[in-house]
Amino acid sequence: MTTILRDWSYRYQWFYDTVSALAALSVGGERRFRRLFLKxxxxxxxxxxxxxxxxxxxxxxxxxxxxxxxxxxxxSPIAIKRARQNVPQAKYVEAFAEKMPFSDRTFDLIITNTAMHEMDLEQLQQIIQEVHRVLTSNGQFIIIDFHRPTNPFFWLPVATFLWLFETDTAWKLIGTDLKALLSKSGFKIESCQLYAGGSLQVLRSRV
Ligand SMILES: C[S@@+](CC[C@H](N)C(=O)[O-])C[C@H]1O[C@@H](n2cnc3c(N)ncnc32)[C@H](O)[C@@H]1O
Incomplete structure (x- = not known):
């Protein structure tokens, strides 16, 4: 279940950015949110x-x-076009995460920010295997995404957000043991830090 707001958030970047900035207030603001992976x-x-x-x-x-x-x-070709305009210093590839056009052991670090909740379980498993394949030995994988709130006061805002902007895959993600999925594919879990009453996780693992 979702609403028209999800469609708008993908159609209009200003709307996505506004919603993202408001949601980021729960971890101390957008700048802090975008730098969580650095810890x-x-x-x-x-x-x-x-x-x-x-x-x-x-x-x-x-x-x-x-x-x-x-x-x-x-x-998404639209996302890639926007990314090229917004951050021209990076290179870009339009492809599915489940089948990446990269050779084995290409990257030292892979980060995925608030995207795995868009995947169903089968996709998630394929993506984790692909990430494992394209990471160098000892390469690191950092997932930043929703997590089941540990503080009961966060359930209402999280449920409202998921209802307005997300689909059932986000609900499934918060019920999924990501650590177990990663371990099954050969990752060693390094840490899992929780923010915003436990509703956001930064999960670090290594090949
Ligand atoms: C919620 S956005 C997150 C964007 C960005 N990482 C951020 O921090 O705001 C999810 C992104 O995942 C992309 N996406 C969804 N499924 C994908 C897949 N199977 N392979 C590659 N990209 C996918 C969408 O096109 C979208 O740009």
Whole structure:
């Protein structure tokens, strides 16, 4: 179940950005939200980095501030066009995350920001296997996405957000044990930090 607002958020970038900025208030604002992945991250500017499901380049923008070789991948040609305009410092590839056009062991770091909740379980499993394939040995995978709230006061705002903007895959994600899926595909879990009453997770794993 979703509403027309989901369609608008994909159609109008200003609307997506406004909703995203409002939602980010729950973790202290957009700037903090976009920098959550940096916590505990050892930055080697020469690392090859992939922003998986990059959208219009919102996370890519932060990545190019720290890394020289950043690629954004998204299945939507409109998203790729916007990302190219917004963050020209990165390279872009229009492709499905389930079947990435990259050789084995291409990237040192892969980040996916608020996109895995759009996938059904089968897609999620395929994507995790693909990420494992294209990461270098010891490469790192960071997932930033919804999580089942641990603070009961966050259930109402989260449920309202999911009802207005998301589909059933987001509800399924918060009921999915992502750590177990990653472990099954050969990842070692490094940490899982929760924010916004537990409704947002930053899950770090390594090949
Ligand atoms: C909610 S947006 C997140 C965008 C961006 N990462 C951000 O931080 O705002 C989800 C993105 O995932 C992309 N996407 C959805 N399914 C995909 C798939 N199977 N393969 C690649 N991209 C996909 C959509 O086109 C969309 O741009």
């Amino acid at each position: 505990d991250l050892t930055i080697n500017p020469e690392s090859k980095v992939l922003d998986l499901c990059c959208g219009a380049g919102q996370a890519t923008q932060e990545l190019v501030n720290h890394f020289q070789d950043v690629t954004g991948l998204d299945a």
